[in-house]
Amino acid sequence: MKGNSIIVLMCCILLAGLAQADACPVCFSAKDETRLAFYFSTALLSILPLSMVGGVIFWIRTRFKRVPPQTGA
Amino acid sequence: MSEAHTHHEMSFWEKYVFSTDHKIIGFQYMFTGLFMALIGGFFVYVFRMQLAFPGIDVPGFGHVSELAYNSLVTNHGTIMIFWFAMPVLIAAFGNFLIPLMIGADDMVFPRINRLSYQIFLLSALVLIASFFVPNGGFGGSWTAYPPLSAEAQYNATPLGAPMWVIAVGLEFVAFLLGGINFITTLMNARAPGMKMYDIPIVLWMIVIASILFMCSVGPLLAGAIMLLFDQLIGTGFYNPAHGGDPLLWQHLFWFFGHPEVYVVLLPAMGIVAEIMAVFARKKLFGYKTILYSVFATGILSFVVWAHHQFIAGIDPRMANLFTVTTLIISVPIAELCFVYIATLYGASITFSTPMLWALAFMAEFLIGGVTGIFLGASGLDVYYHDTYFVVAHFHYTFVPIAIIGFYAGITYWFPKMFGRMLNEYWGKVHFWGTIIPFNFIFIPLFILGAAGQHRRISGYVHFPDLYTQDLQNLRIIATVSLIAMLAFQVVFIVNMVYSWFRGKKAEINPWKANTLEWTVPSPPPHGNFAEFPTVYRGPYEYSHPDREVDYWPQNEPGPDPAKSRK
Amino acid sequence: MSGPQSVGSPRTLTRTGPVIPSSLLAMVALVLTEIMLFAALISSFLIVKADASIWPPLGQPRLPVIVTAVNTGFLLGSGFMFFLANRRFRVGDFPASRKLMGMAVFLGGVFVAVQGYEWSKLLGFGLTVTSSIYGSFFYLIIGFHALHAVGALVAMLHLFLTFGPQGQSASRFLGTQVFWYFVVGIWPILYYLVYLS
Secondary structure: OHHHHHHHHHHHHHHHHHHHHOOOOOOOOOOHHHHHHHHHHHHHHHHHHHHHHHHHHHHHHHHHHHOOOOOOO | OOHHHHOOOOOHHHHHHOOOOHHHHHHHHHHHHHHHHHHHHHHHHHHHHHHHOOOOOEOOOEOOOHHHHHHHHHHHHHHHHHHHHHHHHHHHHHHHHHHHHHOOOOOOOHHHHHHHHHHHHHHHHHHHHHOOOOOOOOOOOOOOOOOOOOOHHHHOOOOHHHHHHHHHHHHHHHHHHHHHHHHHHHHHOOOOOOOHHHOOHHHHHHHHHHHHHHHHHHHHHHHHHHHHHHHHOOOOOOOHHHOOOHHHHHHHHHHHHHHHHHHHHHHHHHHHHHHHHHHHOOOOOOHHHHHHHHHHHHHHHHHOHHHHOOOOOOOHHHHHHHHHHHHHHHHHHHHHHHHHHHHHOOOOOOOOHHHHHHHHHHHHHHHHHHHHHHHHOHHHHHHHOOEHHHHHHHHHHHHHHHHHHHHHHHHHHHHHHHOEOOOHHHHHHHHHHHHHHHHHHHHHHHHHHHOOOEOOOOOOOOOOOOOOHHHHHHHHHHHHHHHHHHHHHHHHHHHHHHHHHHOOEOOOOOOOOOOHHHHOOOOOOOOOOOOOOOOOOOOOOOOOOOOOOOOOOOOOOOOOHHHHOO | OOOHHHOOOHHHHHOOOOOOOHHHHHHHHHHHHHHHHHHHHHHHHHHHHHHOOOOOOOOOOOOOHHHHHHHHHHHHHHHHHHHHHHHHHHHOOHHHHHHHHHHHHHHHHHHHHHHHHHHHHHHHOOOOOOOOHHHHHHHHHHHHHHHHHHHHHHHHHHHHHOOEOOEOOHHHHHHHHHHHHHHHHHHHHHHHHHHHO
8 A cells, every 4th residue: 555655656756747847849939937828828718708607697696596586477 | 669660661671671670680690691601602612623623714713823712711711600600590590589489579689689780791791892802802711820811911912801800800799799689688588487497498509609609709809909900000919020929819719719619509409409309299308418518518618729729839738738628528519419319219200301400410410529539639630730631520510500500490490480381392302412412522521631631722733642543533522512512502592482482381380399489470470479478388398198289388378297297 | 568569668578577687787798708808918918928038128118107006096986986876876866876977987087088198198208009019018908998998988978968867777877887897997907917017
């Protein structure tokens, strides 16, 4: 059991190191800032619409719960 | 929209041109879209002729220069997606169906609806005008990557390129207004009793598509403004020499471009769901499963866009991430397909024309979906990128969506739209005449793509590896099949025009369907409902054991089977 | 109100009594799209900025940080006035609501005027749309915001001028208000990104 966890830990370290060593032959800009800017804007554009739509749906739901159900239907 | 409208006779202009009636606006969208499809169809005929028989004078067009070829390919793609698939599937069916199916007399904002169509028409006119300016229409492909699209010295269309961008921008504004209307109407104008799970699936799909569109169109509009500035004012947003970044456009374009695929897919799948339930005479299998699968598709559609850019110079680590999300998104879509098949299982199916189209949609879209998984894998995509394999793949998705989806919808709702029945015999002739050539067009293209044939090249004469007799034969098969397919569309046009004026009069509910649009006269009068309906149950109660007839309209008073079962 | 006689009148459409008024829902949907548009502009700006070795580029004038900070105060004040106007509106105190609306329009107008003055100065110092990518993004992002501000102000002014003793169409009031909150709310983010960082 202990040997297993050591192997897993080693693999994790190895994989983490791999990301650093991973060459990026097609990246047009060598700067880390550019990479981070692309990461950031990718995350922003992906998460923003989902969270906004989610927020609006949540807001609509709370509004519906506050109003008593319509009669006659 | 004053109340005076109903009291005086409306002139032709008021009734058909400047109408605020949702049905008329739907027809306006549909016929404009079909007219644009004719242009797109003509373009594909011209450039396929050039590919099959390089250098010939194409009948009806003449010699195809490289510049003309680029422009034809670009505008074929642009028109078919932005001016045919979107207006017909979302705007036309959405406008026609939403108020009728939810039991309302019109959209919530009828004048915004009219404005939406007018802007759309203007965008179509700008696009058409761009074909006739000096040097012709824009030829930098429908994805318009800079620097090709940004610099007139590269694309050689100093007028065509900005006009293309303006036309696309206007078109998006039009659909933005329409989408706001769809969402608000479905939310606020439903008939009493119509709960969340009583809404017909097709409306859910159209509205979810509108939400996807609205959330994704902003970045493209921003990108289009920047591109227009680059073209007209000479800024350098996409020009590395000025500190800009050409990759930026690809992100902004595909951030919209990929959700766009689902924007047009969902309404088509909704149309198919309606038709399948009616002609299988079975309750639609797994209403909520369909709905939740669509939600999942919508959520995932925002995190797959960079799979279009695997070889464009994005970070390979990011590419891995997008490979995973791309493969995941096929799960909810596959789920939808399985659920549809489950609806068909054990049913006594009526093979009417609409049902044939719906079944063909499933079969053909499956091929498109499965080949997409090849391209979603970033490793394999390095080879397949920009080959005809990609072309064949997305035509196997877009043709079922736009063309088959449209024919399914029009053959199903034609009696309601125009008050007459389409001719079934000629409908089936048209169906087989379209489906068989369609496969003969695109299966050769898969083979050509696997052989390495690159897209967007006006002829392969100078590529000895690609200009072999075998491959050229495949190109000729594809082109001949295309001409056959185009020729069979004449059958449809004749059938439609003849049936419109001479066809058998349609009853109120010719298909014995449940949804509310089949409770009003065919065609529905201005204002739709003489008396506003109340909804008692979901839209898919077919062959219910307690009933003598095998359908159960939503507005017929009585128990709700969904409730009594609990 | 129901029945074929009132065909097309929007009031007949809300038979179920909408929990959220249509105008509010439509405006929220529009604002959602607008936020995405600005998010894309901001993303593009950040990427180009990260690409550049020196930011702002050499030979380009610096932006007036202090004046714009004060100006930001005017805009936020305008948003707050609209908020107060809404509270008066809700309890039916229309004259007070109208007065606060007027304040909101005035403060918003001051914001746009100061912006315009700044622009004329900056143009004089040589910061133009084509002078550098810095200038391009400045005029694109800030100009787009200004365009929205002007559009919203026109709507607000119209709202103010048509404000009767019986108040105002509640749906229009609500819609304009949401849009103005969007214009006001996005400004501090743009100010921070474009002026400060």
